[in-house]
Amino acid sequence: xxxxDVYGKLSAIVGEKFITQSPAILDTYAFQWGxxxxxxxxxxxxxxxxxxxAAVVLPETTDEVQAIVKICNEHDIKFKALSTGMGPWAGxxxxxxxxxxxxxxxxxxxxxxxxxxxxxxxxxxxxxLQAELFxxxxxxxxxxxxxQTSPLASHTSFVGPGFTSPYTGFSGRNLxxxxxxxxxxxxxxxxxxxxxxxxxxxxxPGFSMRGVIRGWMGAYGGLGVFTKAAIKLYSWPAPSxxxxxxxxxxxxxxxxxxxxxxxxxxxxTEWEQFEPAFYEVNDHDAVMMASxxxxxxxxGLFTDTKMEAIEAIxxxxxxxxxxxxxxxxxxxxxxxxxxxxxxxxAIMEKHGGNDLIExxxxxxxxxxxxxxxxxxxxxxxxxxxxxxxxxxGGMDSISLAVRIAEINQPIKAKYIEKGVIxxxxxxxxxxxxxxxxxxxxxxxxxxxxxxxxxxxxGYTEYQDECNEVDLQNALGMPFFIVGDKVHDYYxxxxxxxxKWLRKIKAxxxxxxxxxxxxxISASKKE
Amino acid sequence: xSLEQFEEMMDSCVRCSKCKYIPQIAIKSKRFxxxxxxxxxxxxxxxxxxxRMIMANAYHKGRLEWTPEMLDVLYQCTNCGGCDVACKWxxxxxxxxxxxxxxxxxxxxxVGPMPAHKKYIELVKKNQNPYGEPIEKRSDWLPEDVELxxxxxxxxxxxxxxxxxREEIARSTAKILNAAKEPFRILGSDEMCCGSPVYRVGxxxxxxEIMSSNVKHFTKLGIKRIITSCAGCFNMLKTEYxxxxxxxxxxxxxxxxxDELLKEGRLKPTKEIPLKVTYHDPCHLGRMSEPYEPYEGExxxxxxxxxxxxxxxxxRQGTNGVYDAPRNVLKQLPGVELVxxxxxxxxxxxxxxxxxxxxxYPDFALFAANERVEEAKSTGANALVSACPFCKxxxxxxxxxxxxxxxxxxxxxxxxxxxxxxx
Numbered sequence: 006x007x008x009x010d011v012y013g014k015l016s017a018i019v020g021e022k023f024i025t026q027s028p029a030i031l032d033t034y035a036f037q038w039g040x041x042x043x044x045x046x047x048x049x050x051x052x053x054x055x056x057x058x059a060a061v062v063l064p065e066t067t068d069e070v071q072a073i074v075k076i077c078n079e080h081d082i083k084f085k086a087l088s089t090g091m092g093p094w095a096g097x098x099x100x101x102x103x104x105x106x107x108x109x110x111x112x113x114x115x116x117x118x119x120x121x122x123x124x125x126x127x128x129x130x131x132x133x134l135q136a137e138l139f140x141x142x143x144x145x146x147x148x149x150x151x152x153q154t155s156p157l158a159s160h161t162s163f164v165g166p167g168f169t170s171p172y173t174g175f176s177g178r179n180l181x182x183x184x185x186x187x188x189x190x191x192x193x194x195x196x197x198x199x200x201x202x203x204x205x206x207x208x209x210p211g212f213s214m215r216g217v218i219r220g221w222m223g224a225y226g227g228l229g230v231f232t233k234a235a236i237k238l239y240s241w242p243a244p245s246x247x248x249x250x251x252x253x254x255x256x257x258x259x260x261x262x263x264x265x266x267x268x269x270x271x272x273x274t275e276w277e278q279f280e281p282a283f284y285e286v287n288d289h290d291a292v293m294m295a296s297x298x299x300x301x302x303x304x305g306l307f308t309d310t311k312m313e314a315i316e317a318i319x320x321x322x323x324x325x326x327x328x329x330x331x332x333x334x335x336x337x338x339x340x341x342x343x344x345x346x347x348x349x350x351a352i353m354e355k356h357g358g359n360d361l362i363e364x365x366x367x368x369x370x371x372x373x374x375x376x377x378x379x380x381x382x383x384x385x386x387x388x389x390x391x392x393x394x395x396x397x398g399g400m401d402s403i404s405l406a407v408r409i410a411e412i413n414q415p416i417k418a419k420y421i422e423k424g425v426i427x428x429x430x431x432x433x434x435x436x437x438x439x440x441x442x443x444x445x446x447x448x449x450x451x452x453x454x455x456x457x458x459x460x461x462x463g464y465t466e467y468q469d470e471c472n473e474v475d476l477q478n479a480l481g482m483p484f485f486i487v488g489d490k491v492h493d494y495y496x497x498x499x500x501x502x503x504k505w506l507r508k509i510k511a512x513x514x515x516x517x518x519x520x521x522x523x524x525i526s527a528s529k530k531e
Numbered sequence: 532x533s534l535e536q537f538e539e540m541m542d543s544c545v546r547c548s549k550c551k552y553i554p555q556i557a558i559k560s561k562r563f564x565x566x567x568x569x570x571x572x573x574x575x576x577x578x579x580x581x582x583r584m585i586m587a588n589a590y591h592k593g594r595l596e597w598t599p600e601m602l603d604v605l606y607q608c609t610n611c612g613g614c615d616v617a618c619k620w621x622x623x624x625x626x627x628x629x630x631x632x633x634x635x636x637x638x639x640x641x642v643g644p645m646p647a648h649k650k651y652i653e654l655v656k657k658n659q660n661p662y663g664e665p666i667e668k669r670s671d672w673l674p675e676d677v678e679l680x681x682x683x684x685x686x687x688x689x690x691x692x693x694x695x696x697r698e699e700i701a702r703s704t705a706k707i708l709n710a711a712k713e714p715f716r717i718l719g720s721d722e723m724c725c726g727s728p729v730y731r732v733g734x735x736x737x738x739x740e741i742m743s744s745n746v747k748h749f750t751k752l753g754i755k756r757i758i759t760s761c762a763g764c765f766n767m768l769k770t771e772y773x774x775x776x777x778x779x780x781x782x783x784x785x786x787x788x789x790d791e792l793l794k795e796g797r798l799k800p801t802k803e804i805p806l807k808v809t810y811h812d813p814c815h816l817g818r819m820s821e822p823y824e825p826y827e828g829e830x831x832x833x834x835x836x837x838x839x840x841x842x843x844x845x846x847r848q849g850t851n852g853v854y855d856a857p858r859n860v861l862k863q864l865p866g867v868e869l870v871x872x873x874x875x876x877x878x879x880x881x882x883x884x885x886x887x888x889x890x891x892y893p894d895f896a897l898f899a900a901n902e903r904v905e906e907a908k909s910t911g912a913n914a915l916v917s918a919c920p921f922c923k924x925x926x927x928x929x930x931x932x933x934x935x936x937x938x939x940x941x942x943x944x945x946x947x948x949x950x951x952x953x954x
Contacts (some may be wrong), residue, residue, distance in 0.1 A: 023574070030577040032589040038545040054540065054594065089548040090576070108574050113561065132552070133561035152555035153548050251557045255616060255848050255877050257894050258556055301834075311623075312843055315833065375556050384549075387621045389837045391543045421835050424536035428834040454836045456539040 007059050007103070011080050015062055015103070019073045023063035034104045035352060039394060040093045041461045042468065051461035058085075058097045058104040065109040067184060067192065067232040074230065075190035077518045085520040086230040088155035091124075094163070094225040098522030105230060115234060118140055120205050121238040122181050127157045127231065132379060139249055143238040146173035147380040162223040163183075164398075164484065166446045168380050170437040171286075172335075173239050175400075175446075177219045178439070182205045184233035185218065188514030192473045196235065217509055220502075221482055224396075227524025228513060230346045242266070242293070242335040243415070251366045251375070256309040260375035265335060265342035268369050268377075270303065270361035272329040277342040279328040280407045286332060286526065287403070287442030291345045293388030294333035294377050299432035300326035301385070302450070303361070307369040311388040317367060325366045333377055375463070383435075383450075388425055392455040394464065395435070395448035396471035399481020403438055406447035409480050410434045413449050416470055425463020427452025428491040435495040448484065487523040532593045534632055537797030540624045541588035543694050547646040550580035550614035550626055553878040556901020563873040563906050566897035567611035577604045580626035583747050587633040595895035598644045604682035606645050607895055610731055611814040612849070612880035619848035644732035646893040652729050652737060659723045662889075672698035677705040680714035685717045686754045688768065690761035690920065691724050694767055698919035703943035704760040704785050710785050713788070713798040715758065723747070725764040727815075730771060731886040742767075742776045744883040749780060756781040760943055762919035763885070765853075766815035770822050782892055784816055786918045789946055790856040793863050801950035802868070803866040809912035810857060810869060811903060811926065821947025849877030856943050857918050864949045870910045881907065882917075884925035900929035907937065914938040916945060 006026055007015070016024045024221035029357070032054070041051035059082070064070045070086075071165035077084045086105040087095040091436075097104055112129035118141040125134060131145075132152035138144050149167045156176070159165045161183050164279050165176025172178070182196025182204040194295040195218070198204045199211035207215050219226060231447045242261035253259040271286075286295050298306065301328050303319035332349055336342035353360060361367055376382050386393045397409050398407035418431035427433075428451075438445040448473065452520070468485070476495060486495055503525060510517075523528075534541075552558065553566040565571045570579040577586055586604060589595045600743070608630055615627040637643030644652070652659035659666050672694055680771040693701040710717050721746055730738035757780055757796045759765040791799040812818075817864065824845045831841045855877040863871045874880040883889075883899020905927060907915040915930075915937055917923060 025600070027598060027600035029589070029598060029604055030575050033546075033582040033585045034595060036544070036546060036585045038547070048806055053544075053546075054592070061575060061827060061871075091545065091547050106575065108684070127562070130552070132555045132558040133564050134582070136558050136560050136564070151547065151549075152558070153552055156658070210942070251559075254850050255554065255620065256846070256850070258554075260556070265546040308845065309889065314837065315837075315839060321875050372556060379555060381555055384547075384621050387545065389834075391540075391622050391624070392545065424835045425838045452836055452854050454543075454838075456542045457836070458835055 011082065012060065013209065014076050014268050015060065015073060018069050018076070019062050019064050024060060026060045028057065031061060033091070034058055034061055035096060037093045037096045037376070038091060040096065041455055042394065042465050043093050045462050045465040047467070051456065051458055054212065055093060055096045056098055056100060056102070061104045061106050063106050063109050067186065067292060068286045070105065070186045070230050070232055071190050071192060074186055074188065078189055078516050079105065081516070081518070082519045083518050085226050087226065087243050088158045089130065089153060091150060091154060094523035097520050099520065102520055106400060108392065110232060111519050113137055113345065118143060120202050122235050123238055124204055124233055126233060127155055127211050129157065130154060131156050135379060136249065138238060139241055142241050142245055144173070144175060144241040144378070145236055145238050146170070146179045148176050149380060149383045151384050152379045152381055156236060157231060158233040160234050160236050161218060162226055164222050166437050168294050168296060168382055168437070170439050171295045174439050177215065177223070178239040180211065180215055181205065181235040181237055183218070183231050183235070186230040186232055188229045188519035189516070220506060225487060227519050227521045228510065229519055240337070242337050256368070258372045260371045261434055262371050262374050263335070263340060265337065266374060267334045267346055268374065269332040269334070269353070270329050271358045272325070272327055272361045273333055273356060273358045274327050276328055276407050276411060278356045278358060279330065280403060282352050282358060283330055283438065284403050284442050285352045286349065287438040289348055290441050291334065291348055292332050293335040295330050296328040296435055296437045297328070298435055299427040299429040302433050303329065303367055304387045306331070306389060307367050308375050308406070312483030314388060321366050325364070326361060329361060333374070366434050386450050386452065388513035389452045390454045393427070393450050393452045394451050395469070395484060396468045397447045397475060397480065398446070399475060400444055400446045401481045403442055403445040405481060406436045406445045408449045412474060412478060412480070413471065417449065417451065417467065420463055420467040423463055425453065425460050426467060489529070492525050493529065532632060532858040534587055536585070537625070537629050537632060537869055538591065541584050541629060543787045544581050544584050545622070546581055548579065548581065548587065549620065550618045552617060553591060553615055553874055554620050557878055559864055559873045563844065564865045566617055566874065566878055566921050568902065571902070572895050572898050573607060578607065580618060580630070581607065583633070584624070584626045584629045589634065593935055597637070597640070598692065602637065602643060602645065605630070605637060605643070606732065606887060607892050608886060609881045609883060609899070610651065610886035611953055612819045613878065613881060616818050616849040616877045617847060631733065631847055635735045636732045638733040638735070644734060644887060645891045646844045646888045648732040652734055654730055655724045656737070660695055661724065661728045662691060662695050664695045665721050669722055669918035670717065672701040673717070674702060674790055678709050679716055681716050683714040683716045684689050684755040685713070685715045685758060686749065686751055686756070687717050687758045688725070688764055689717060689722060690759060690764040692924065693760055694722070694921035697923055697941070700923070700941045700943050703941065703947035706947045707798065707943060707950065708784070708791060710794045713792070721749070727763040727767045728887065730784070731769065731823045739775050742772050746772065746778045749778070754780050756783065756841050758783055758785055761921065762813035762816035763921055765822050770820055770900060784853055784856070784918065785849070786816070786857040787853060787859060790859045793860065799945065800864050802951045804864055804945060804949055805866045806914050807868045807870060807912045808861060808914045808916045809863060809872050809907045809910045811882065811915060811917040812854060813909065813917055813922045813924060814879065814881050814885060816918055817854055817879055818877040820853055821847055821849055821851040823847065852877060860942060860946060861916065865944055867945065870912050872906045874906065882922040882925045884921050889925060896925055897929055897932060900925045901933065904929045904933065904935065906936065914940055916940050916942055918942040
């Protein structure tokens with residue numbers, strides 16, 4: 006509980022309807038997917054209930070956020086802002102912390118179709134933004150976390166690959182500017198906005214702080230609050246009179262596929278064939294989507310229920326799907342479409358592959374085309390056990406991604422053998438490339454059972470082993486290198502980067518009120 | 532039933548927030564992206580399906596004690612099932628069932644329901660309706676020219692709202708049945724509330740008593756088929772009754788019956804009604820009316836940590852609600868043009884009245900109705916049509932409050948109007 010005078014001050018800022026310290030409401034912020042893994046890492050029994058915040062506030066404006074943060078500095082209260090909030094990094098780690106729920110800041114401020122950027126607030130979701138952008142013939146990069154999550158959160162603060170990455174890139178690369186309430190309550194506008202009131206460039210004229218605010222994967226909410234972000238937009242490959250139309254009834258929806266779209270599943274026997282083919286497909290900048298998974302994953306992606314997925318696995322997918330990647334070709338014109346489809350087929354043939362769709366092994370429904378651009382396919386992985394999480398996560402080259410996949414397989418298989426994680430024979434990985442194949446990302450989606458103590462503990466052990474393997478084999482920084490302890494473990498062998506992170510934290514958050522549990526503290530804890 | 536049986540799913544909630552929105556693939560605009568009126572109005576995560584599931588879990592694990600705020604969070608929900616549909620696109624969870632179970636627990640532990648609910652439950656027990664109207668007033672709606680067949684095995688179960696507040700729906704229904712020469716009887720002052728308002732706020736014990744008494748009454752009269760013009764009554768009789776009380780009578784909503792009668796040529800709507808309409812799916816006729824199929828099976832670990840139900844368990848995700856019948860009917864009325872809203876069928880937006888919200892939280896109920904009216908208006912329709920007297924009450928209240936020129940019709944009113952051409 007906060008002191009009554011502090012609560013009163015916060016209440017005066019947002020209004021009494023928009024602040025609470027009711028335990029029943031607070032507990033719904035304490036509970037987060039993935040906290041069960043962190044609790045095991047801390048030597049406790051797995052539970053999704055983490056730290057209960059002292060209060061939750063729902064500001065509506067940047068001014069209110071600033072005022073809240075200033076109160077936190079004044080009274081030594083830690084804070085963590087969240088949008089939809091999905092994962093332990095969204096929650097607080099100290100009992101004397103408040104949660105700043107940005108749900109009421111949900112406006113699309115501007116869509117500048119000519120200059121191809123949008124300015125959004127934190128609680129605009131990917132699906133909402135996409136739906137509005139299509140009306141302008143535009144789309145944005147939606148991160149893999151899902152259509153219901155916040156593009157602002159990903160662009161400013163957290164990771165950022167997505168299913169359309171070959172076309173739309175990586176969240177951090179798409180940030181053109183931000184309005185940032187610093188941990189001390191001051192306001193900073195970064196990118197060209199500060200200079201000209203326009204958001205066309207993230208690197209100025211004006212301050213470019215993209216490296217500072219994100220570092221590698223983002224500050225996970227540990228470095229203030231981002232109240233607006235300008236993000237880059239891309240042309241939406243559909244005719245101007247085309248509309249997003251859905252018909253049918255759950256679970257099988259129908260979608261009107263735009264005219265020049267086609268999906269392939271390019272299947273190869275070995276990684277040696279997969280790798281050059283994947284390089285070439287990305288190098289030509291000709292596809293909307295190119296990503297791989299296991300046979301089990303393929304069945305999960307192109308079905309609508311768990312039972313359908315299981316039937317597909319044993320109905321032929323397991324037998325035929327080897328080293329494959331799914332390709333979605335989209336084009337604005339017939340000529341462009343013909344060129345691109347010919348190109349994909351040529352690459353496939355050159356490397357001795359076959360198309361599992363053409364072979365009838367798996368046939369995506371039209372709704373799966375819709376789900377691919379709406380970044381919903383990743384969510385299908387939850388269908389197997391209601392839960393999955395990803396290990397590894399490094400971003401480097403396509404070759405390194407393949408190397409991680411190869412190294413990971415026997416490790417994952419060991420935990421499958423123990424019966425603690427989902428059985429994909431260790432083959433389940435997810436890769437996408439960015440910027441013409443210049444960089445690539447690989448993560449290992451892993452199904453486990455959040456309601457089973459053994460499974461949670463087993464998955465945790467597996468994740469820790471993956472992190473160690475990444476370090477020992479120089480496979481890049483994994484996803485969940487968060488918090489002081491882990492940073493300090495990785496630091497000595499990775500150019501002592503935590504030293505620099507700490508300088509940033511100390512400079513921008515002199516009182517240490519921004520919850521640093523998934524970022525870093527200003528000083529090293531011995 | 533108890534919260535215990537939901538523990539695994541409560542522990543497994545991903546807190547992904549999908550429950551706040553219509554299925555993501557169906558989102559066509561930011562304006563109409565939400566499915567849950569409660570989170571839209573109250574904003575804190577606790578007011579979502581997932582939030583309430585977490586709250587139930589926290590209570591179950593002894594982290595919480597009942598407080599007035601917790602009860603408000605629990606009851607400021609229309610129990611519309613929108614969260615359930617959105618959640619089940621991916622997960623095996625039933626947030627709506629968990630919410631209902633926590634309400635039941637609140638009543639069993641003596642803290643629920645809310646005072647406004649207790650008041651109307653008493654009225655149901657005393658007057659057979661939640662409005663406190665005298666029992667004998669129940670058949671006041673009945674015009675003299677309606678032909679009844681006291682020996683019929685088909686019962687038109689009028690329901691409290693159509694009998695006592697939205698009498699025009701009862702009259703239109705009777706007129707339609709007569710026009711089709713479909714024999715039916717009513718119970719008049721012997722008709723008891725279906726139990727929906729009692730059941731929805733968690734007073735399961737009283738609701739089961741009402742269900743048992745009604746079933747006994749119907750059985751004694753030899754009723755084989757029940758027609759309802761109320762989505763709430765339809766949901767109770769068709770879906771909830773069989774979970775607690777055995778019965779073998781057929782339950783049919785008037786929209787389904789009219790659809791059949793039109794197909795058979797027994798109704799011939801001829802009068803032109805020049806109207807552009809949009810149709811609001813009542814939750815209890817749509818997604819919530821999908822029957823619970825009795826299930827007995829076991830959980831089998833097919834692959835490591837991947838469990839399936841053997842035999843396969845019905846998903847109950849809203850697929851089998853009544854969506855097409857009312858639309859088929861509207862499309863056959865001369866002059867009527869149907870245009871759809873963005874949130875329809877199993878992901879329709881709730882009118883805001885249900886599960887005790889209209890009586891206990893009228894501001895919230897009106898907010899939701901206004902949201903729906905806004906969506907209806909965005910279609911360019913000049914009339915909003917639905918198939919539930921309680922939806923009509925709330926949506927019409929919203930239209931009146933706004934002094935909005937948009938008309939509201941129950942489906943039965945339009946059908947009856949179009950039959951006037953026969954006269």
